[in-house]
Amino acid sequence: MxxxxxxxxxxxxxxxxxxxxxxxxxxxxxxxxxxxxxxxxxxxxxxxxxxxxxxxxxxxxxxxxxxxxxxxxxxxxxxxxxxxxxxxxxxxxxxxxxxxxxxxxxxxxxxxxxxxxxxxxxxxxxxxxxxxxxxxxxxxxxxxxxxxxxxxxxxxxxxxxxxxxxxxxxxxxxxxxxxxxxxISNYVKGGGCVIDPKERQYDAIYVGGEKSIKGIDLIKELLESDNQYRLCLLGYYSDEFVDKYNSEAINVLGAVEDSMPYIADSRCLLFPATTPHFPRPVIEALSCGCVPVMSDIDGYEEIITPGETGVVFRNNDFNHLVESLDTALSMCATDVIQSCIDRYRNKFSDANEDKIIRIILS
The missing domain is CATH 3.40.50.2000 (Glycogen Phosphorylase B;)
Incomplete structure (x- = not known):
C-alpha cells in the first residue's frame, strides 16, 4: 500500500x-x-x-x-x-x-x-x-x-x-x-461564541427549512399561534412561505453558509424532528450555550440530558413543544448554559475530527 x-x-x-x-x-x-x-x-x-x-x-x-x-x-x-x-x-x-x-x-x-x-x-x-x-x-x-x-x-x-x-x-x-x-459523534470545530442570554436577539432559532422530517409542520403551527416569541428561521423556504411568515418578530433569513452566529444570538434552538436524527445544529447550539429543545426521537439521549443540557418534548405534540420552549427559556438564566458548553467540549469537540482523519489515512 x-x-x-x-x-x-x-x-x-x-x-x-x-x-x-x-x-x-x-x-x-x-x-x-x-x-x-x-x-x-x-x-x-x-x-x-x-x-x-x-x-x-x-x-x-x-x-x-x-x-x-x-x-x-x-x-x-x-x-x-x-x-x-x-x-x-x-x-x-x-x-x-x-x-x-x-x-x-x-x-x-x-x-x-x-x-x-x-x-x-x-x-x-x-x-x-x-x-x-x-x-x-x-x-x-x-x-x-x-x-x-x-x-x-x-x-x-x-x-x-x-x-x-x-x-x-x-x-x-x-x-x-x-x-x-x-x-464517532458529529462535532463543531472550535465551538461558538457565547453571548450573554440577556443580550441575544432571538428567543429561539429553527434551521430545518421546509422539510417535513425536520418538523416544519410544528414550526408553522408555532408561527400561526398567539405566542409572542422572537424567532429566527434558517434553511430553504419558498417565496410563498417567506411572504406569509416574515415579520418584525419572525426573521425568515433562509439558507446561510454559516449558521453559528445566528444560533449564538438565540437563547434556544428548536429541533422538532419527526424521525431519528443526530443533528449537527443541536451540537452547534450546545457549543455556544444555546439551549436545545428537541423532540423525543430515538437516540436523543446520546446528545442531551433533559433538564441538564436541554429540554425534550413529545414528538408531534405542539402544546408540549410550547411548554418545553418556555421551560428552556427559563433555564437560560441558570448554569444550564455552562452545562451545554461542557457537554460540547466533552463529547462533540473537533477532537472527533482527528479520529475520522486517522481512519481515512490508515
Missing part, C-alpha cells in the same frame, strides 16, 4: 443544500488539503456546499440520477415508476457513471458521505479502491424494512469501514458488521 501522504482521497456527496452532512464533509476535505493531502470532491448534484471548499478541487456529475432514499422520503405504493427509475439509475451508475469517474480521478481512498451511495460503494470494491462510508443521515425502517436490509447487506459485503454518528444509527444499519465500524 502507498504511504498515506501520497494517497489520492476522493470525497463523494449526493445532496444539494448547505445542511450538516455537507458542512461536516467539507471541513474534513479542507483539513486534509491543509495538511498537504491530495483531496478532491465529487458532487453528484450541483451543490451549494462547494462554496465552502478552500483550495480543494471539485467536480460535478450533474446527471438526473436517483440514489437510495433514506428516511426523508420513501416511495408510495402508487409510485412504481419512481422505484423503477431508481433501479435504472443504480445500474447506470454501477456500469457507466462510477467507473468513468473512478478511472478519471484515480483515487486510492474513496469517502462516501452517506449510506445511500451503495452504487458507488459497490464499484469501489470492484476497482479495489479502499472505501469509507460515513452514515450521517437519519435512519428509519420504512414500510417493511426492505430498504434498510438491502443497504445493510451492501455495507456488510462491500464496505471497508463504516463510521456511524451514534449507537442508534449503528443498531439500525450495522449491528451485524460491528467489527469494521466506528461510532
Amino acid at each position: 502507498k504511504q498515506a501522504k501520497s494517497e489520492r482521497i476522493l470525497f463523494i456527496h449526493h445532496g444539494v443544500g448547505l445542511g450538516g452532512a455537507p458542512k461536516s464533509m467539507t471541513q474534513l476535505a479542507n483539513r486534509l488539503k491543509g495538511d498537504g493531502k491530495q483531496v478532491e470532491v465529487l458532487y453528484l448534484k450541483d451543490s451549494d456546499a462547494k462554496t465552502l471548499l478552500k483550495s480543494v478541487d471539485y467536480h460535478v456529475v450533474g446527471l438526473p440520477l436517483r440514489y437510495f432514499n433514506h428516511s426523508s422520503r420513501w416511495y408510495k405504493w402508487y409510485e412504481p415508476h419512481l422505484i423503477l427509475f431508481q433501479l435504472l439509475s443504480w445500474l447506470l451508475t454501477v456500469f457507466v457513471v462510477a467507473p468513468y469517474w473512478y478511472v478519471k480521478l484515480r483515487p486510492d481512498v474513496v469517502y462516501l458521505n452517506s449510506s445511500v451511495l451503495t452504487d458507488w460503494l459497490f464499484v469501489s470494491k470492484l476497482f479495489r479502491i479502499r472505501n469509507i462510508v460515513h452514515v450521517r443521515e437519519a435512519i428509519s425502517k420504512g414500510y417493511f424494512g426492505i430498504r434498510n436490509n438491502l443497504i445493510r447487506l451492501l455495507l456488510s459485503k462491500f464496505a471497508d469501514h463504516v463510521i456511524f454518528l451514534s449507537k442508534h444509527n449503528r443498531e439500525c444499519l450495522g449491528a451485524n458488521i460491528a467489527s469494521k465500524t466506528s461510532i
Whole structure:
C-alpha cells in the first residue's frame, strides 16, 4: 500500500443544500488539503456546499440520477415508476457513471458521505479502491424494512469501514458488521461564541427549512399561534412561505453558509424532528450555550440530558413543544448554559475530527 501522504482521497456527496452532512464533509476535505493531502470532491448534484471548499478541487456529475432514499422520503405504493427509475439509475451508475469517474480521478481512498451511495460503494470494491462510508443521515425502517436490509447487506459485503454518528444509527444499519465500524459523534470545530442570554436577539432559532422530517409542520403551527416569541428561521423556504411568515418578530433569513452566529444570538434552538436524527445544529447550539429543545426521537439521549443540557418534548405534540420552549427559556438564566458548553467540549469537540482523519489515512 502507498504511504498515506501520497494517497489520492476522493470525497463523494449526493445532496444539494448547505445542511450538516455537507458542512461536516467539507471541513474534513479542507483539513486534509491543509495538511498537504491530495483531496478532491465529487458532487453528484450541483451543490451549494462547494462554496465552502478552500483550495480543494471539485467536480460535478450533474446527471438526473436517483440514489437510495433514506428516511426523508420513501416511495408510495402508487409510485412504481419512481422505484423503477431508481433501479435504472443504480445500474447506470454501477456500469457507466462510477467507473468513468473512478478511472478519471484515480483515487486510492474513496469517502462516501452517506449510506445511500451503495452504487458507488459497490464499484469501489470492484476497482479495489479502499472505501469509507460515513452514515450521517437519519435512519428509519420504512414500510417493511426492505430498504434498510438491502443497504445493510451492501455495507456488510462491500464496505471497508463504516463510521456511524451514534449507537442508534449503528443498531439500525450495522449491528451485524460491528467489527469494521466506528461510532464517532458529529462535532463543531472550535465551538461558538457565547453571548450573554440577556443580550441575544432571538428567543429561539429553527434551521430545518421546509422539510417535513425536520418538523416544519410544528414550526408553522408555532408561527400561526398567539405566542409572542422572537424567532429566527434558517434553511430553504419558498417565496410563498417567506411572504406569509416574515415579520418584525419572525426573521425568515433562509439558507446561510454559516449558521453559528445566528444560533449564538438565540437563547434556544428548536429541533422538532419527526424521525431519528443526530443533528449537527443541536451540537452547534450546545457549543455556544444555546439551549436545545428537541423532540423525543430515538437516540436523543446520546446528545442531551433533559433538564441538564436541554429540554425534550413529545414528538408531534405542539402544546408540549410550547411548554418545553418556555421551560428552556427559563433555564437560560441558570448554569444550564455552562452545562451545554461542557457537554460540547466533552463529547462533540473537533477532537472527533482527528479520529475520522486517522481512519481515512490508515
